[in-house]
Amino acid sequence: MRQLKQLFWIFLFSFIGELLSLISPFPVPGSVIGMVLLFIALHFKWVKLVQVEEVGNWLTDNMAIFFVPAGVGLMTNFGILGDIWWQLLVTIFITTTLMIAFVAYIVQRIKRRTDDKLQNTSVSKEAV
Numbered sequence: 001m002r003q004l005k006q007l008f009w010i011f012l013f014s015f016i017g018e019l020l021s022l023i024s025p026f027p028v029p030g031s032v033i034g035m036v037l038l039f040i041a042l043h044f045k046w047v048k049l050v051q052v053e054e055v056g057n058w059l060t061d062n063m064a065i066f067f068v069p070a071g072v073g074l075m076t077n078f079g080i081l082g083d084i085w086w087q088l089l090v091t092i093f094i095t096t097t098l099m100i101a102f103v104a105y106i107v108q109r110i111k112r113r114t115d116d117k118l119q120n121t122s123v124s125k126e127a128v
Contacts, residue, residue: 006055009047013038 017034024033041047074081081088 003055006052009052010038010055010059013041 014031014034017032017037018030020033020037021028021030038047038052042049042052
C-alpha cells in the first residue's frame, strides 16, 4: 500500500505537468514540468521525501527499462536516420562539448565561491 501512495504522488505531479504542458505556449514535455514541480514540492517540504523515496529509488534503479521503447523507435526509423547520421553526429559532438564546457564553468564558479567563503571565515576567526 505504501508503494501505491508513493507512485500516486509521482503520477500526480506527472499528470499536472502534462496538463500544464498542454496549456503552455512553450514546447516543454509534461513529464519534465511534472518532475520540476515535484522537485519544488520536495524542496519546500510540501511533499516529504519519505512519501516518494522508495518508488523513486526503484524507478531510477530500473531506468534502463524505460530506454527500450526509445531504442525500438530508433531501430524502426533507421532508414530515416541513416540518411542524416552525419548531421546527428555533428550535433551530438557540438552539444556534448558545450555541455562539458558549461558544467566546467559552473563548477569553477561554485568552487571559487566556496573557497572565498572559507578564506573569509578563516580570516575573521584569526582576527578574533
